[in-house]
Amino acid sequence: MIRLEKRPQPSRGWSYVTPVLAVLVTMVAGGALFAVLGKDPVLAIRTIFYDPLFGEFAWYFRGQLLVKAGPLILIAIGLSLGFRAGIWNIGAEGQYIIGAICGAAVGLALYPMEARWLVFPLMILAGVLGGLGWAMIPAILKTRFNTNEILVSLLLVYVAEQILASMALGLLRNPEGSGFPGSRNLSQYEAAANHELIAGTGMHWGVVAAFIAVIFAYVLLNRHMLGFQIRLTGQSPRAARFAGVRPNRLVLFCLGTAGALAGLAGMFEVSGPSGQITIDFNSGYGFTAIIVAFLGRLHPVGILLAGLLLALTYIGGEAAQSNLGLPAAAIQAFQGMLLFFLLAVDMLTNYRIRIGKSEVA
Amino acid sequence: MKRRTLLSGGGAAAATMALSRPGLAQQDKVKVGFIYVGPIGDGGYTYEHNQGRLAVIEHFGDKVETVYQESVPEGADAERAITQMALGGADIIFTTSFGFMDPTINVAKKFPNVKFEHCTGYKRADNVATYAARFYEGRAPCGHIAGKMTKSNKIGYIGAFPIPEVIRGINSAFVHAQRANPDVEFNIIWAYTWFDPAKEADAAQALIEQGCDVIFQHTDSTAPHAAAAKAGDVIAFGQASDMAEYKPSPRVTSIIDVWSPYYIERVQAVMDGTWTSTDTWGGYGAGMVELGEITGPVPDDVKAEALAIRDRIAEGEHAFVGPINKQDGSPWLAEGETPEDGDLLTMDFYVEGIKGDIPS
Numbered sequence: 147m148i149r150l151e152k153r154p155q156p157s158r159g160w161s162y163v164t165p166v167l168a169v170l171v172t173m174v175a176g177g178a179l180f181a182v183l184g185k186d187p188v189l190a191i192r193t194i195f196y197d198p199l200f201g202e203f204a205w206y207f208r209g210q211l212l213v214k215a216g217p218l219i220l221i222a223i224g225l226s227l228g229f230r231a232g233i234w235n236i237g238a239e240g241q242y243i244i245g246a247i248c249g250a251a252v253g254l255a256l257y258p259m260e261a262r263w264l265v266f267p268l269m270i271l272a273g274v275l276g277g278l279g280w281a282m283i284p285a286i287l288k289t290r291f292n293t294n295e296i297l298v299s300l301l302l303v304y305v306a307e308q309i310l311a312s313m314a315l316g317l318l319r320n321p322e323g324s325g326f327p328g329s330r331n332l333s334q335y336e337a338a339a340n341h342e343l344i345a346g347t348g349m350h351w352g353v354v355a356a357f358i359a360v361i362f363a364y365v366l367l368n369r370h371m372l373g374f375q376i377r378l379t380g381q382s383p384r385a386a387r388f389a390g391v392r393p394n395r396l397v398l399f400c401l402g403t404a405g406a407l408a409g410l411a412g413m414f415e416v417s418g419p420s421g422q423i424t425i426d427f428n429s430g431y432g433f434t435a436i437i438v439a440f441l442g443r444l445h446p447v448g449i450l451l452a453g454l455l456l457a458l459t460y461i462g463g464e465a466a467q468s469n470l471g472l473p474a475a476a477i478q479a480f481q482g483m484l485l486f487f488l489l490a491v492d493m494l495t496n497y498r499i500r501i502g503k504s505e506v507a
Numbered sequence: 508m509k510r511r512t513l514l515s516g517g518g519a520a521a522a523t524m525a526l527s528r529p530g531l532a533q534q535d536k537v538k539v540g541f542i543y544v545g546p547i548g549d550g551g552y553t554y555e556h557n558q559g560r561l562a563v564i565e566h567f568g569d570k571v572e573t574v575y576q577e578s579v580p581e582g583a584d585a586e587r588a589i590t591q592m593a594l595g596g597a598d599i600i601f602t603t604s605f606g607f608m609d610p611t612i613n614v615a616k617k618f619p620n621v622k623f624e625h626c627t628g629y630k631r632a633d634n635v636a637t638y639a640a641r642f643y644e645g646r647a648p649c650g651h652i653a654g655k656m657t658k659s660n661k662i663g664y665i666g667a668f669p670i671p672e673v674i675r676g677i678n679s680a681f682v683h684a685q686r687a688n689p690d691v692e693f694n695i696i697w698a699y700t701w702f703d704p705a706k707e708a709d710a711a712q713a714l715i716e717q718g719c720d721v722i723f724q725h726t727d728s729t730a731p732h733a734a735a736a737k738a739g740d741v742i743a744f745g746q747a748s749d750m751a752e753y754k755p756s757p758r759v760t761s762i763i764d765v766w767s768p769y770y771i772e773r774v775q776a777v778m779d780g781t782w783t784s785t786d787t788w789g790g791y792g793a794g795m796v797e798l799g800e801i802t803g804p805v806p807d808d809v810k811a812e813a814l815a816i817r818d819r820i821a822e823g824e825h826a827f828v829g830p831i832n833k834q835d836g837s838p839w840l841a842e843g844e845t846p847e848d849g850d851l852l853t854m855d856f857y858v859e860g861i862k863g864d865i866p867s
Contacts (some may be wrong), residue, residue, distance in 0.1 A: 419582075421583075426580070464588055467577070469595060471574070471575075474546060
């Protein structure tokens with residue numbers, strides 16, 4: 147008989163092994179799925195996990211990996227602070243959108259000024275403030291009126307999407323776009339463009355910001371009083387209050403940081419890889435980042451790796467679609483499996499499997 | 508530092524390789540790529556593009572290889588998807604949605620030897636052609652049927668985005684509906700999506716609750732038809748595809764996009780080495796738009812009138828013939844006048860009689 151026994155303490159060893167195990171189990175189950183669809187499972191797994199890193203065109207895909215992972219990591223780092231303290235910001239997508247709109251608006255307002263030293267930093271500032279401001283709505287509603295930040299932040303995503311559509315059709319529309327929606331292309335406006343810093347590497351300012359955010363979050367959580375307060379609040383809100391944590395201040399800090407980082411991500415995306423404010427500029431980074439945060443166990447280094455892994459499944463998944471003719475839905479199912487198995491094997495960190503009869507307690 | 512140099516050096520070398528791939532003449536198979544905005548099973552817009560792809564396979568057999576990627580988000584992801592296809596050795600790539608315009612142009616710059624075809628956009632380059640169908644011609648006979656069939660005189664219209672293509676369709680449908688029935692009113696809802704069955708169903712439901720008994724859609728799923736079927740006594744028009752599963756009612760006819768002749772012609776041009784950057788905009792006459800079978804509750808005389816409108820347009824009559832005023836009452840077309848294509852391509856106004864404002 148197999149039964150589960152709760153570990154006295156979560157196993158450190160298993161907490162490192164389970165993500166790897168989850169990936170392996172996903173490869174097996176996903177391979178089976180692809181085989182049922184009539185594709186060579188080994189080739190499919192190879193296309194998703196190996197080719198983007200080491201295949202013929204890896205020089206292109208490695209860069210794309212950073213482009214895709216950059217915003218995910220940046221947003222997830224911000225979210226993880228709140229999640230650790232039990233503050234649930236589900237609306238990073240909205241903060242990302244508003245950050246992009248504010249950043250782009252500043253750039254477009256200054257068009258065609260050539261002073262990059264002025265335009266680009268101002269855009270960054272506007273992006274940060276935009277995301278921060280949007281996140282302050284659920285934060286202040288929570289601290290003043292005790293509303294639920296999950297609901298408020300989530301619903302504000304839909305408000306942000308409407309604002310985005312309105313901006314693409316109205317205020318920020320390209321005056322030379324002959325009536326079509328969408329702003330000027332910022333990546334073609336030298337002073338505002340967030341180009342690759344080294345051609346072909348995918349490394350743009352947003353990716354740099356993501357790496358810096360990882361380091362800052364690490365230092366904050368491990369070396370700083372505020373980081374201690376965040377962790378303590380998450381583990382025991384009551385104890386935290388006795389230790390002098392002011393919950394309202396923590397709510398403002400966590401939501402604010404997450405909003406600012408999401409806004410920053412949006413600004414770097416709109417001025418670089420995406421280039422334009424369009425009606426459907428947002429492609430779900432804010433929601434995917436929630437998965438990245440948990441996949442990385444809310445740990446800065448974990449988030450870095452999780453962001454890269456998820457980006458790999460996206461990019462490899464696209465390659466599998468176009469090279470092997472796999473349907474998009476199969477790739478989504480595959481990504482879903484990864485998360486499902488991660489949560490499933492996660493049990494092993496908290497429980498151990500015992501084979502045999504249970505001892506009398 | 509060393510690793511960086513390696514990466515960028517390797518990148519540059521490989522890029523040159525990709526760019527200087529041998530000419531098409533040496534290759535046995537022409538590789539044709541398609542980038543779709545929706546799933547191929549949407550039963551509408553993307554479905555028809557995919558039918559075009561299948562027709563290419565059927566026509567050329569072993570001489571072509573096709574690849575496609577569905578549900579590609581517009582923006583940075585599209586650029587990667589297109590690049591990936593070009594790297595994978597595609598000789599010609601069709602990008603089938605307006606939002607793929609800038610990504611297509613960007614990728615085309617990096618792959619001068621690959622041909623690109625962008626659907627419904629306006630930016631071209633030496634290796635980027637554009638093509639679209641005159642969907643608004645399809646709206647004309649449907650508008651006539653709508654005007655004749657409505658009992659409440661309220662016609663609902665679900666628009667995807669307020670862009671010239673969609674506004675043109677609304678105007679065309681309205682002009683012909685009003686000629687059939689001077690009392691018609693249009694209620695317009697913007698869905699802000701090309702494909703989202705839930706939103707489209709909500710929009711249709713809202714229009715039906717407002718008293719509309721005819722539903723037009725300029726979105727890609729069959730959800731509005733399902734809503735119309737549920738409400739009963741409401742008719743609708745198939746969009747982009749025949750949507751035959753809702754025959755004979757609520758779907759009474761449809762505007763079908765026919766891409767196969769164009770795709771076959773362009774792939775042939777690549778094979779022959781005669782491909783050039785062109786701008787194609789065909790309607791009923793060119794066979795790029797078809798009127799679906801008219802079914803169900805439409806009486807024979809209305810059916811005959813609708814078919815006559817289609818035939819006249821196919822023979823060269825314009826879907827917009829003056830006198831037509833703009834919404835604010837200012838003249839647009841004088842008696843007997845027809846618009847230039849340039850006017851149509853940038854259309855950003857409603858014609859007289861349509862209530863409400865275009866969102867901006």
